[in-house]
Amino acid sequence: MERAANMNERDLSYADVNRDIVRSLVETGPKYYITLGCAVGLTVVCFLFPWFYQLQLGIAAAGMNHPQVWGTYEAGFIFWIGLSHSGTLLSCVLHITRSSWRKAMYRSAEAMTLFSLVVAVIMVMVHVGRPWFIHWAFPYPNQMELWPNFRSPLLFDVTAIATYLTGSSVFIYMGSIPDFAAVRDRTTGWRHHMYTLLSLGWRGTDTEWHRLGWAYTLLAVLIIPLAVSVHSIVSWDWASSIVPALHQTIFAPYFVVGAIYSGTAGIVTVMFLLRKYMGFERYITEVHFDNLGKLLLALSLIWTYINVLELFTGWYSGDSPEIEALKYKLFGYYAPLYWEMILFCAFAPLLLISKRFRVSFVPMLILSIAINIGMYTERFLIVGTSLSRKYLPDAWGVYVPSLVELSILVGTIALFSTLFLLFVKIFPSVSIYEVKETLAEAAAEVPERDTGAAGGDRWQPAR
Amino acid sequence: MATSAIGLFVDPHGALAAAAKLKGAGFAAPAVISPIPLEGAEAALGEKKSIIKRFTFFGAILGGASGFTLAAGTAVLYLHPTGGRPIIPFPPFLIITYEMTILFGILATVIGFLISSRLPAIRDRAYAPEAAVDRFAVAVTCDDDERVAQAAALLREAGAAEVRNVQEQRP
Numbered sequence: 359m360e361r362a363a364n365m366n367e368r369d370l371s372y373a374d375v376n377r378d379i380v381r382s383l384v385e386t387g388p389k390y391y392i393t394l395g396c397a398v399g400l401t402v403v404c405f406l407f408p409w410f411y412q413l414q415l416g417i418a419a420a421g422m423n424h425p426q427v428w429g430t431y432e433a434g435f436i437f438w439i440g441l442s443h444s445g446t447l448l449s450c451v452l453h454i455t456r457s458s459w460r461k462a463m464y465r466s467a468e469a470m471t472l473f474s475l476v477v478a479v480i481m482v483m484v485h486v487g488r489p490w491f492i493h494w495a496f497p498y499p500n501q502m503e504l505w506p507n508f509r510s511p512l513l514f515d516v517t518a519i520a521t522y523l524t525g526s527s528v529f530i531y532m533g534s535i536p537d538f539a540a541v542r543d544r545t546t547g548w549r550h551h552m553y554t555l556l557s558l559g560w561r562g563t564d565t566e567w568h569r570l571g572w573a574y575t576l577l578a579v580l581i582i583p584l585a586v587s588v589h590s591i592v593s594w595d596w597a598s599s600i601v602p603a604l605h606q607t608i609f610a611p612y613f614v615v616g617a618i619y620s621g622t623a624g625i626v627t628v629m630f631l632l633r634k635y636m637g638f639e640r641y642i643t644e645v646h647f648d649n650l651g652k653l654l655l656a657l658s659l660i661w662t663y664i665n666v667l668e669l670f671t672g673w674y675s676g677d678s679p680e681i682e683a684l685k686y687k688l689f690g691y692y693a694p695l696y697w698e699m700i701l702f703c704a705f706a707p708l709l710l711i712s713k714r715f716r717v718s719f720v721p722m723l724i725l726s727i728a729i730n731i732g733m734y735t736e737r738f739l740i741v742g743t744s745l746s747r748k749y750l751p752d753a754w755g756v757y758v759p760s761l762v763e764l765s766i767l768v769g770t771i772a773l774f775s776t777l778f779l780l781f782v783k784i785f786p787s788v789s790i791y792e793v794k795e796t797l798a799e800a801a802a803e804v805p806e807r808d809t810g811a812a813g814g815d816r817w818q819p820a821r
Numbered sequence: 822m823a824t825s826a827i828g829l830f831v832d833p834h835g836a837l838a839a840a841a842k843l844k845g846a847g848f849a850a851p852a853v854i855s856p857i858p859l860e861g862a863e864a865a866l867g868e869k870k871s872i873i874k875r876f877t878f879f880g881a882i883l884g885g886a887s888g889f890t891l892a893a894g895t896a897v898l899y900l901h902p903t904g905g906r907p908i909i910p911f912p913p914f915l916i917i918t919y920e921m922t923i924l925f926g927i928l929a930t931v932i933g934f935l936i937s938s939r940l941p942a943i944r945d946r947a948y949a950p951e952a953a954v955d956r957f958a959v960a961v962t963c964d965d966d967e968r969v970a971q972a973a974a975l976l977r978e979a980g981a982a983e984v985r986n987v988q989e990q991r992p
Contacts (some may be wrong), residue, residue, distance in 0.1 A: 372856060372955035497891060505895035509913045517888075517917055521924040528931055535940075536953075540856070543950035558935075559942025562952055563852040563960075564862035565869065566938045571858060572871045573934035577927060580877070584923045591916065794857045 370640060375793050379537075379786045380544045382636050386783065389635070397776040405769025408762045409484055417487035419762045425748055426757035428741040430767055431485035436737040437620070438478035438770070439519070439592055440613070441730070444621025445471030446526040447585035450578035458799060459649050461792035462641045465785065466632055467625045468530040473777040474624075475523050477770050484766060511594040518584075518591045525581045530785070532574060535560050537786040552784075589617045596740060603672060603683035603744040612664045619657040619703070620733035626650050626726035628778070630719055632787060641788045644717040651716030654729070658707035665704065679749050686747040687739065691756050695735050696743075702732030824969045825947035825962040827854075828976030829983045836957035837865040839979035843961055848972055851961045854952040873933035880929020881922045888921025889914060947987050956982075 412419040422429040445467040452460035483489035495516045497506050506513050539560035542553035560566060593613035596604040606612075626647065633642040672684040687696055706728055709715045716722065746755055759767075781787070830836035836853055843851040844866060853862055863869055892914040900908060935941070947960035959981070961972045973984045 376954050497895060503899060505899050507901070508892040508896065508917050509910060514913070514916050514920070517920040517924075521920045521927070524924060525927045528927055532931070532934065540953040543953050558940040559946070560940065561852075561942075561946060561948045562854050562856060564855070564859065564866060565852065566940070567855070567858035568862070568869045569871055569873060569934055569938035572873045573930050576873060576877045576930050580881075580923050580926050580930070584920075587916075587919065587923075791857050798857060 370793075370797055372794050372797070375790055375797070376540055376544065378637070378640070379788055379790050380541055382638070382788075383541060383783055383786060384545060384549065390779070390783075394776070394779045397772050397779055400772035401769055401776050403769075404765045405773050408765045408769065412484070412487075412762055413489075419760065421758055421760035421763060423755075423757075425753050425755050426742070426745050428745060429757060430738065430759045430763045431481055432741045433734065433738040434767060434770055435478050435481040435485065436592060436613070436740070437734045438474045438481060438774075439589060440617035440620045440733065440737070441624045442471040442474040442478065442522075442526070442621065443585055443589060443614070443617035444625055445469070445474075446522075446529055446581055447471075447618065448622065448625070450529075450581045450585070453575070453578045454582070457649075458796050459645055461796050462638075462643075462788055463625065463629055463646055464792075465530070465533065465789045466628055466782075466787045468526060468533070469778060469781045469785065469787070470621070470624055470628055471526045472523075472530060473774050473781070475519065475526065476777065477774050479519065479523070480773070481770065511591060511598050514591045515595060518588045522584055522588045525577070525584055529574075529577050529581060532570070532577065533789065534785055535570070536562060537790045540790050541786060586614055589613045596744075601744050601748055602677070602679040603687065603747075604740070606668065606671065608664060608667060608671065612668065615657060615660050615664060616733060616736060619654070619661050620730050622650060622654050622657060623726040623729035623733070626654070626722055627730070630723040630726075632782070633719070636782060636787065638788055641793060647719065647722050648713065648716045651710045651722065654707055654726075655710040658703060658710070658729075662704040665700075679747075683744055683747045687743045690743065691746070692739060692743050696739055699732045699735040699739065702728045703736065706732075823962050823964055823988075824966060825960050825987045826969050826972040826976060827947055827949050827958050827960045827985045827987055828973075828979070828981030829949055829951055829985075830957045830959065830980065831955075831982055833859055833957045834861075835980050836959050837861050839976055839981065840959045841865040842979055843959065843972060843975055846971075846975060848961045848963070848968070851959055852947070854949065854958040854960060856953055856955060856957075859957075872937050873930060876929040876933025876936075877926050880932075881926035883929070884925020885918050885922040887925070888918040891921070892917040949985065 408419075420429060420431065422431075445464075449460060449464040449468050452464070483492055486492070495506060495513070506516075535557055538553050538557035539562065542550060542557050545553055590610035590613065593609040597606055597609035599605060629642050629646060629650070632638050669684060669688075672680050675681075687693070706725060709721075709725065742757055746757060748754070828836075828839060830839065833855060836855070837859065840851045840853045851866070853859065853866070893909045896908050896914075902908065947962055949956065949958045949960075952958040959976060961969075963969050963972065969986060973986065976984050
């Protein structure tokens with residue numbers, strides 16, 4: 359009811375929705391070009407140049423060395439995979455549970471998934487040092503008669519991420535087909551040709567809607583277990599090793615919760631920026647921030663619980679290398695990072711208890727960025743601290759990322775922004791037909807509240 | 822040459838009623854073109870069955886089988902015994918099976934969707950661009966002009982705000 363009233367107040371007509379969203383695609387101001395230029399520039403300077411340098415010099419350009427063979431690249435890989443988790447997963451869960459507040463924001467959340475996956479795959483290519491052999495990870499008949507080792511979690515990763523990348527691209531594309539058709543009718547020139555191709559000749563007949571509804575729901579049902587499996591598998595890269603503090607059964611749910619947590623925070627950041635800079639104030643409202651805030655609060659509590667549990671099981675094992683690794687994490691070289699993570703990811707989100715906080719946009723933006731900084735730190739600590747206290751003291755060591763690694767870390771953020779900025783000009787970043795559905799639901803609900811009459815013959819959109 | 826009559830309605834109810842009426846008058850497969858999915862479409866035009874779920878089901882089964890065959894088959898082709906562990910271990914290979922099940926399920930769903938909704942469309946079909954904004958259109962395609970005129974009259978009678986005749990173009 360609250361939502362209905364909210365939509366009604368804004369008094370949007372169907373034509374407004376089409377106009378606003380097509381405008382966001384075709385009208386491009388200097389601000390956009392400046393931002394895109396900065397993002398591309400940063401990508402070249404901070405990502406491509408250092409990577410090229412590393413390819414020339416060899417992996418020694420990165421600070422990774424024995425015993426620290428995993429560094430910021432792997433942390434970045436987990437981070438970006440994690441960030442990818444809320445988009446498509448959340449969109450699927452909210453689609454299945456028929457939450458209509460999803461409708462205005464899911465498209466950009468799914469795009470976030472897609473691009474963070476792309477960046478995550480690139481992180482692996484940077485990490486392995488010789489990306490031109492990346493095809494060796496795939497099973498294909500070859501003259502060496504060698505096949506990949508399917509018992510290795512790294513191969514699980516390849517299959518899971520390839521499937522997830524395929525699934526999310528298909529899901530975002532299929533949900534966009536009706537919108538491409540709507541945009542096709544309102545554009546001219548090369549854009550018209552592009553959207554004609556993308557919309558596949560969609561008309562919006564009753565049969566097409568029926569088929570789309572089925573296919574979309576089936577995809578959502580397939581993608582939910584897939585997304586859960588992806589981050590579980592990523593966690594097994596670490597958990598199936600015998601390194602103290604990594605060899606833990608809690609790792610799979612820990613990673614999945616962490617992933618959804620950082621991804622939801624990522625959605626808040628993206629929603630804020632879209633709302634502010636793409637003129638979607640009427641579509642992305644306090645309701646969305648309120649709901650996302652509640653979700654973040656719940657996730658932060660689960661995440662904190664698992665963190666406490668990780669400490670407890672480590673201590674309770676009574677295993678000396680395990681306890682040493684724990685002590686090192688809490689009070690060792692990387693301790694400031696650990697406590698920063700606890701502050702950003704366990705304590706700061708408690709502010710979300712207050713509704714006033716949840717519906718204030720700027721504080722939510724700051725909190726969401728803080729959470730993601732904390733979550734990146736978490737990933738760094740997972741790969742960093744465990745390896746530096748591995749069993750025998752003669753194998754101990756401290757890892758500090760090199761300038762190349764830090765630059766690539768910044769560069770990946772720029773790369774992600776570049777991809778996202780291109781996306782908002784090609785895909786309608788707010789779903790046209792689903793926003794209309796929300797309007798129709800609101801229109802059907804409001805008189806019901808006013809008159810108390812049951813809307814028996816009143817038209818309802820298909821669910 | 823096939824010609825279509827398209828009636829544009831402001832109200833989705835009117836469009837659905839008109840489509841039901843056309844169907845009752847013996848016109849084959851009138852299509853309701855709408856900017857959003859309509860709840861009453863099946864009630865007005867008859868229940869729809871979709872074969873997509875079969876595609877998904879068999880795709881998933883095929884995927885599971887090929888995933889396991891891939892992992893187990895390559896392990897047998899290139900024997901690599903490690904510490905007396907089995908050549909075909911089930912727990913890790915089930916993960917590959919699981920992922921391939923989902924991958925093939927997804928791809929089969931897409932193929933099923935494209936086939937059952939007849940997309941991508943190769944030829945132009947009856948369409949009104951307004952129906953992607955805020956109008957609800959009912960389109961009927963007939964081969965002879967008399968039937969088209971009849972359909973147009975029926976649409977007008979049902980309260981269409983505008984009725985158009987559109988020539989379909991075949992390549």
